[in-house]
Amino acid sequence: MSLNIQVTRTQHPKEKPDPNHLGFGDFFTDHMFVMNYTEGQGWHDPRIIPYAPISLEPAAMVFHYAQEMFEGMKAYKAPDGRVLLFRPDKNIARANNSNDRLCIPQIPEEDMLQAIKAIVAEDKDWIPEGKATSLYIRPFIIATDAHLGVRPSRTYQFYVILSPVGAYYKEGLNPVKIYVEDEYVRAVKGGMGHVKTGGNYAASIKAQMIAAERGYTQVLWLDGVHRRYIEEVGTMNVFFVIDDEVVTPALNGSILPGVTRDSAICMLKSWGIKVSERQIAIDELFEAAKEGRLREAFGTGTAAVISPIGELNWEGNIAPINGGAIGEISQKLYDNLTGIQLGLIPDTFGWTVEI
Template sequence: MSYQISIQKTQNPKNKPDQDNLGFGQIFTDHMFIMDYTEGKGWHDPRIVPYGPLSLEPSTMVFHYGQAVFEGLKAYKTEDGRILLFRPRKNMERINISNERVCIPKIDVDFAVEACKTLVSVDRDWIPEAEGTSLYIRPFIISTDPFLGVRPSWTYKFIIILSPVGAYYKEGINPVKIYVESEYVRAVKGGTGYAKTPGNYAASLIAQVKAKELGYTQVLWLDGVEKKYIEEVGTMNVFFKINGEVITPSLDGSILAGITRESTIELLRASGIKVTERKITIEEIYNAHEAGTLEEAFGTGTAAVISPIGELSWNGKVIKINDGKIGETASFVYNTITGIQSGKIEDKFGWTVEVK
């Protein structure tokens, strides 16, 4: 499929932010990508325009029925000035999985990657170069029919915005404390748990608020039926190292198939470390802790890459992990993936894509 992206440059470029105080998702670049979908016409009119407000009617369907999907990936500036994206095709393949689940027309994967590359190239001066920083890329699709009624929209907008970011967690790569949620659930098999759609995140907020009030950084989600099988940690996939074996919950329809998760599994297996994808209960984690065989726990995701877990709180029981310090496996994964992303380590997996 062939499209021509028109580019309208801003007449009022913004001042670049202080790279030491970027935060996450608070600052946005000069431009954004927009493409429209119309029933009977398909996706059309791809364009890069100055970043700014969208004009939508109050009756726009996305506000009322939540028919939307999104993705997240990053661009990195190497020491020799190259710009690298990390596995962008995987993100665009996954957005189509989400699209199918919520009845949004699929996008052309190759063109979507090209749109990301073109937008990043236009705003290349916004890519921060300080250690641990990157340019966050947020593609998303929203339903845009001005209509009140439950049905798939007939029109959509595919938009990409960019944000220079620092560390996702203020704790950085230091281990975080996690609250095991036993009341609320994130998703169930047959629902939208495997799709990256906003409603999943809205449903998770109440447990996150509760966890933070109790002094914890994030929530460990259990399954929605028996409330004993581990699913995700916050917005990340989760891994445990027990007696030398790395275990992560298997994908069964309620867990998002993370790209950093997939990369972690591939990396560890290529390094000769046993990785098992299976169901695992919170009780098994507690018993491993009691037996002294629980060596590490960490989350994986685009935003933070690796987030080591130093403590779990489950029904009044405290599970301390590796004396609250980052483990060797988490360190290895973090250093290798971020090294590949920044161009400091050779990419033997073919994960990175250069933006010209």
């Protein structure tokens, strides 16, 4: 049974932002999707309404206990006018994994997809068409019970908001400098690192600020148990090209299973490149760099797609990568991933979904 979405259109459409100065996550479209959950009743009242403030009790549990989850995906406008989503099934499955870890009620996958398609279709004129631009889609759920005391909320609100965006990093495709974090920990097995929830990001801000003060764009996280094995970079998964092999940390329970990560692995393998998902020690990585065997490094994520890494700093040891320039594999992955996402090249993987 599909959702019966009620639509209330804005009487005051906003002016669209300059497509050449979008930044990331600062502009929002005319409408949003909303649906409520009430214990005993389930998810109800799916609706598209004008984008407007949310009104919540000060005691709403999301403010105190961070029972909240989100997803991030993008819609693109192909040159032939088609509106494309990229592997929405993966984001939707992950959303329900996040819900499970956070004791938030599941949303049927087909309902979530219908909601996302409906709101993107409603505001499709907001999809920017400039280079490296897209419409960022942010589904999220917040706990709304007005209650102090730790337990799962009995009421929730599910939103989908949309933001026309440019590049996530001001560097664009220019390689970023990364600081290896050895004091703060993002997540540990048994925690929430494998799902998308606010607490993981709250935990990460301080290290990011310290790295920024030192002139680095992001941090490379090490595991919280041994403080030795590589986990993620900033808010992205991380890949290294060592000799003729691409290596990336295995999904171990504290790493986010990124959709772009999975797509990069599939694409690299389709090109006949060897990809290993395994444990990578930071000392092993620096040893490879010293020996000239670390040829490329890059992050993957929905926001930046591919973000090349030009330098690593681990306790004062500097490892320059590929002379600070984008590597061949990084560039080829970026071109092909964004090519498929934008409908510029044939999608031989069956990843794009037309709205």
